[in-house]
Amino acid sequence: MASWTQESAGAREGKKMSAKQPFNPFPQEEARRSSPVFIWRRHFKNKAGVLGLILLALVLLCAFFGPLLYPMNPFELLGRKFIPPGETFFLGTDYLGRDVLAGIIQGSRTSLLVGIMAAGMMMTIGIAFGALAGYYGGLIDEALMRLTEFFQVLPSFILAMVVVTLFKPTLWTIILAISISTWTGTARILRAEFMSIRERDFVTASRALGSKNKRIIFREILPNALPPMIVNASLMVGVAILFEAGLSFLGLADPNVMSWGYMIGSSRVYLRQAWWTVTFPGLAIFITVLSLSLVGDWLNDFLNPKSKGRKQG
Amino acid sequence: MASSSFGWYLLRRILQAIPVVVGVVILNFTLLHLAPGDPAMVFVGEAGGATEEILKEVRRQFGLDKSLMEQLFIYGEKVLLGDLGFSYFQGKPVMDLILEKIPATILLILTAIFLAVTLGVLTGVIVAQRPTSLGSSFITVLSLFGFAMPVFWLGIMLILAFSLYLPLFPGHGMITVGLTGSFWDLAKDVLHHLVLPAFTLAIIYIAQYSRLSRASMLEVIGSDYIRTARAKGLSERLVIYKHALRNAILPVLTVFGIQIGHLLAGAILVETVFTWPGMGRLMFDGILRRDYPLIMGILIFSSVLVILANLITDLLYGVLDPRIRRR
Numbered sequence: 001m002a003s004w005t006q007e008s009a010g011a012r013e014g015k016k017m018s019a020k021q022p023f024n025p026f027p028q029e030e031a032r033r034s035s036p037v038f039i040w041r042r043h044f045k046n047k048a049g050v051l052g053l054i055l056l057a058l059v060l061l062c063a064f065f066g067p068l069l070y071p072m073n074p075f076e077l078l079g080r081k082f083i084p085p086g087e088t089f090f091l092g093t094d095y096l097g098r099d100v101l102a103g104i105i106q107g108s109r110t111s112l113l114v115g116i117m118a119a120g121m122m123m124t125i126g127i128a129f130g131a132l133a134g135y136y137g138g139l140i141d142e143a144l145m146r147l148t149e150f151f152q153v154l155p156s157f158i159l160a161m162v163v164v165t166l167f168k169p170t171l172w173t174i175i176l177a178i179s180i181s182t183w184t185g186t187a188r189i190l191r192a193e194f195m196s197i198r199e200r201d202f203v204t205a206s207r208a209l210g211s212k213n214k215r216i217i218f219r220e221i222l223p224n225a226l227p228p229m230i231v232n233a234s235l236m237v238g239v240a241i242l243f244e245a246g247l248s249f250l251g252l253a254d255p256n257v258m259s260w261g262y263m264i265g266s267s268r269v270y271l272r273q274a275w276w277t278v279t280f281p282g283l284a285i286f287i288t289v290l291s292l293s294l295v296g297d298w299l300n301d302f303l304n305p306k307s308k309g310r311k312q313g
Numbered sequence: 314m315a316s317s318s319f320g321w322y323l324l325r326r327i328l329q330a331i332p333v334v335v336g337v338v339i340l341n342f343t344l345l346h347l348a349p350g351d352p353a354m355v356f357v358g359e360a361g362g363a364t365e366e367i368l369k370e371v372r373r374q375f376g377l378d379k380s381l382m383e384q385l386f387i388y389g390e391k392v393l394l395g396d397l398g399f400s401y402f403q404g405k406p407v408m409d410l411i412l413e414k415i416p417a418t419i420l421l422i423l424t425a426i427f428l429a430v431t432l433g434v435l436t437g438v439i440v441a442q443r444p445t446s447l448g449s450s451f452i453t454v455l456s457l458f459g460f461a462m463p464v465f466w467l468g469i470m471l472i473l474a475f476s477l478y479l480p481l482f483p484g485h486g487m488i489t490v491g492l493t494g495s496f497w498d499l500a501k502d503v504l505h506h507l508v509l510p511a512f513t514l515a516i517i518y519i520a521q522y523s524r525l526s527r528a529s530m531l532e533v534i535g536s537d538y539i540r541t542a543r544a545k546g547l548s549e550r551l552v553i554y555k556h557a558l559r560n561a562i563l564p565v566l567t568v569f570g571i572q573i574g575h576l577l578a579g580a581i582l583v584e585t586v587f588t589w590p591g592m593g594r595l596m597f598d599g600i601l602r603r604d605y606p607l608i609m610g611i612l613i614f615s616s617v618l619v620i621l622a623n624l625i626t627d628l629l630y631g632v633l634d635p636r637i638r639r640r
Contacts, residue, residue: 150336152571153623155615157578158596162612165600166348238461245463246582250600261463268469268586275473282466290461 046301052294059288063112066105074102074258082274094263094277095270104284106258111241111288114175114259118240119233121179126186127222127229133187134194135217141191148187156181160243164252171254178243186232193225227303234296238289245285260285319631326627330620337616338389341609345388346381348605367401397610402602407610410595415614417487418591422580424507425514426569432515433522434565438553440523441530452527456520464579468513468586475509482508485588510587514579518572522565530561563634570626574619 072078077097078089085092091100133144163177197203198221206220247253248261260281267277353371372378379387391398397407440448476484483489483506492502533539534557542552577592584593592611599607 146332150333153333153574153616153619154337154340155574155577155612155619157575158581158612158615161581161596161600162344162608165603165608166344166605168349242463246465246578249463249465249582250585250597252600264463264466264469271469271473272477278466278469279473282463282470285463285466286461289463290457293457293460 046298048294049298049301052291052298055287055291056295059108059112059291062105063108066108070102070105072099072102074098074106078102082270084274085276091280092274092276094267094274100263100277100280103258103263104260104280107260107263107281107284108288110171110254110257110259111244111285112237114171114178114244115237115241118175118178118182118243119236121175122183122236122240123186123229123233125179125183127190129183129187130190131194131217131222131225134191135198135213135221137195144187145191148184151181152184154181157243157246160247161250161252164247169247169252169254171257174244174247174252174254177247178240182236182239182243186229186236189228189232190225193228194221197221197224230303231296231300234292234299238292238296241285241289241292322631323628326624330624333620334393334617335389337613337620338392339385341392341613342385342388345605345609392613397613398606400599400604400607400610402604403607407607408614410607411592411610411614414590414592414595416591417589418577418580418584418593420503421507421510421514421584421589421591422576424511425518425580426576428511428515429518430522430565430569433519434526434558434562435523436519437523437526437528438530438558438561441527441534442553449527452520452523456524459517459520462517464513464517465582465586467516468510468583471509471513472586482506484509487590510583510589513586514576514583517579518576521568521572525564525568526561529564530557533557533561559633563630566626566630566633570623573622574615577615577618 075098078099079093079097081093081095081097083089083093083097085100089099089101091104094100094103129144129148133141133148160177160181163180164173167173167177203216203220206216211220244259245261245264248259249265251262251265253259253262253265263281264278267274271278353368374387395408397411399405400407400410403410436452440452472484475481487503487506488499489502489506492499534553539552539557542556543549547556580591581593581596583589584591585597588594592615596608596611598604599611
């Protein structure tokens, strides 16, 4: 108790000395909270989040260093067909004698590339729509939201399939198709954020200082609307990876790159002879998307502590 | 009085759906014209034995020598009259092909929804009645799995487990080839074939419905009319399943309307895995052969199906919750 009065007195004095320092009655507490040990304890208490981070790190390591550590061509016929997992081929070979492990490693690159690029693109579209609609309101909001609702009604995966088929499957058409089919959620989240932040005092203050709309949108509101966007991004990468897997499973894969969905789609008819050619790529998709979703939940607790437990109901 | 207000509500909802249908037509038209290559070729489908005569006929039919606006009107009129084009691969109008295959898809989807809603709502209600952390962890884990599991891979794993390793259920097709017998024998056979695909599709959604119904159940259970019902001395079962559930199920209905498109896409993947002879199979064949009229037709058809499903859920909502109609 005594130490508290001392500290707060000190803080008050500090406030007098320099007006820029915000009033802080608990400097010690703040120091404790910003210590790395505290952050570590607080955020790594969440076991699911830790599991997600570890899994995600594994997937990223596999994508970055896998091809260096295991430089096998996933398209090359390296052995007999249908060799079960074992010593020569850790995860076995497929119906043509291609190395399944090499395919998984290459596939991790494809999945992450498509996932990250598509999520980036869909977030860009979503942020543009959400920010304009939420900031300006009125007719602009009405028009943009009608368009968003329209895209929300469309069966997104079927739209992506049609776009990829019409424009020939390459990595870029796949990324484009995924992003134009899935941006609506982001737009809605961001619009809601903008509508609420727009009314805050600091925005009014900025406007009173004569800031232009562009500055208010990009420098004042958007940075404050980012936390839910970061959580959304990790989930969207997962969604995009699932979309890519589904498309390439149906044969809509870029023929020049190996992907997990393609591995499953092309080997599934040999399920009776070789379970491993289908099981491992699917497991890879599952682990990747699971890790992203766990990390997303963890980020949500971390960035929006108030919404803690929201996902549980 | 009440019936006329419901009539207005119905009319308003139908009028709101019209621009969406028009939008779907415009989107399809735009995609057709943005696609690389001669639009006539796109209408026919790539390398579909398109002779010069067929191309000429298509150009005439769709007015491809006229202005874009006129073309859009010709195309729109055709689509709105139910003409979704002609599949030159299969030698049949696209609409006929879809109508042939849609019953199998609807059977699959309805069974999956039935399973997902019953199992999901049931778990949600049970967990809500005894709020322990174990129950909510169970639902959380289930929904994580439901989100991260690629539905087609799940189907293949189920085939591996319950069709190849433990031969309990057939892993492909809808009916045993060459089976004859009474209607009931056939129905039993189809049902047997339906188990694995329907469960595959349902598993993805069970967790979502249980999470949703748990949340809304917890909210409803805390309300005054439930306390009144309990105070009247009604049995707990009656309170939960008759009084509370009716209100708690509303959000489930809304989500279902939103998810119909997702469900259709899932059905396409599941049908491909299980060689279920529905619209998904048709789509898969269309993709393999680059049969553009067919896949565009399926996009239009499924979009309209989703719009209709949304309309129906909205109307059901109006029936279940009379407060909605007054808004």
